[in-house]
Amino acid sequence: MAETILELRNLCKSFGALKATDDVSLDLRVGEIHALIGPNGAGKSTLIHQIAGTLTPDTGTIEFLGRPISQLGVAERARLGLGRSFQVSSLASEFSALRNVMLAVQSRQGSSFRFFKPVMRDRSLVEPAMAALARVGLKDRADIPAAELSHGERRQLEIAIALALGSRAFLLDEPMAGMGPEGSRQFTGFLDALRQEAPILLVEHDMDAVFALADRISVLVYGRIIASGTVEEIRHNPEVRRAYLGDPQ
């Protein structure tokens, strides 16, 4: 079985009387896309926030790369390699795609004293930044300002930045939101390849994308995982069909 990179065990989180996360256990393995689906208000975002560190679970444990991370802050988790979701865009829109990634490489190298060297000719920044752009398929778009990239390309650029910062796994909360059908189709192809770079825990309402991409799916309803399995297992699970996929019976 593939190596587990992220593991949640018996996670619980309540808001007053509401159990938004109710004894959730799941894992993410190297090379896979694990999709988290469920109706509105099921607790998907609440779960992602607890993994990213913006919410603290009441009980339960989260391990990343074999290390307990529940007590760590957002920045520390990111430093360990937990890639952020798209809640806040970190792009400098007037800078080129390349320059955006170079800023990330520079911050990772921790070197800000470069007064004597024109930044855009600094090979120690340009080469790793170009490599990260190539990993997300944006090598040919390196000179385009971030503001002129398509919605999907900006997300690819954010992922290139995360890879340049050392991300080992991605938490993606509705990455297709706001994309048209063509954009979603292209981005689906992109995510399909991205799983080889780093595994993805994917929250997504676009069921075509989820069924096309997921190695495993977990279904959350009222904070609980009611089923977990392959696409075929989830498609044919009667409880899932009743609770989420709109089976009339």
Ligand SMILES: Nc1ncnc2c1ncn2[C@@H]1O[C@H](COP(=O)(O)OP(=O)(O)OP(=O)(O)O)[C@@H](O)[C@H]1O
């Ligand atoms: N900070 C909060 N305080 C109180 N209740 C909250 C808070 N955040 C979320 N909730 C509640 O927790 C439940 C789960 O919300 P959450 O946003 O995690 O669901 P979701 O599955 O991501 O929904 P959607 O698919 O609509 O994004 C909802 O009933 C929501 O109203």
